[in-house]
Amino acid sequence: GPLCHLNWGKLFTWLHLIEEFALDICNHFISSFCHVLYAKVFIQESPWHRLHQNCVSHAHSFIFAPEGIRFCEVELCRNASPVIFSGIKDLKLMKTTQSGFENFHRDKYTTLPERRDRVLCAELFLKWNYLECTDVDFDCIWNTARECVLEAFSGPPDCGKYSPSYQKTVNDIQMLILEKVPQVLLSWVNIFLKQQIQV
Numbered sequence: 442g443p444l445c446h447l448n449w450g451k452l453f454t455w456l457h458l459i460e461e462f463a464l465d466i467c468n469h470f471i472s473s474f475c476h477v478l479y480a481k482v483f484i485q486e487s488p489w490h491r492l493h494q495n496c497v498s499h500a501h502s503f504i505f506a507p508e509g510i511r512f513c514e515v516e517l518c519r520n521a522s523p524v525i526f527s528g529i530k531d532l533k534l535m536k537t538t539q540s541g542f543e544n545f546h547r548d549k550y551t552t553l554p555e556r557r558d559r560v561l562c563a564e565l566f567l568k569w570n571y572l573e574c575t576d577v578d579f580d581c582i583w584n585t586a587r588e589c590v591l592e593a594f595s596g597p598p599d600c601g602k603y604s605p606s607y608q609k610t611v612n613d614i615q616m617l618i619l620e621k622v623p624q625v626l627l628s629w630v631n632i633f634l635k636q637q638i639q640v
């Protein structure tokens with residue numbers, strides 16, 4: 442499409458942060474074409490890490506790190522401020538204990554028993570947007586948000602933290618992000634259960 446006509450070499454020299462790169466692309470289309478009123482760009486990183494054998498970097502082999510994929514969505518309307526979302530997807534986490542599902546509403550159709558101990562294996566998706574889009578340290582905020590997820594999901598290393606439902610954990614993650622990252626306006630968090638092994 443029209444992207445083929447961009448000078449990719451030049452664009453890549455601007456590529457420090459995916460959020461800034463996405464905003465550059467939105468600005469490019471809005472400023473280049475007067476009939477373009479709205480632009481939306483989605484970018485996700487591919488976290489390939491070079492393999493190491495006995496502390497020697499491999500010449501050509503890489504491993505895809507499943508540490509969560511960083512992405513952003515930037516929306517820009519002509520004559521308006523951009524809306525920037527940053528997020529983490531495909532973050533796989535597991536708790537082998539300290540997870541249950543209890544105290545949920547029951548009716549005559551409910552068959553699911555309450556659980557006080559189960560293995561919770563989950564894939565997380567989260568994104569957030571910003572109160573202000575200027576002078577934002579996107580890298581630092583992304584790392585802090587990720588630490589909030591890991592901390593709220595797992596609790597202290599020695600004893601952990603009991604989760605009575607993944608919904609409660611979603612809420613804990615969101616509360617911690619709002620507490621630790623004042624630049625965040627709203628956050629969206631989803632936990633998809635992958636496997637539930639009842640204990």
Ligand SMILES: O=c1[nH]c(=O)c2[nH]c(=O)[nH]c2[nH]1
Nearest residue numbers: 541542553605606607608634
């Ligand atoms: O934490 C949980 N929340 C649910 O809503 C749910 N539903 C289900 O089958 N297992 C679970 N676990």
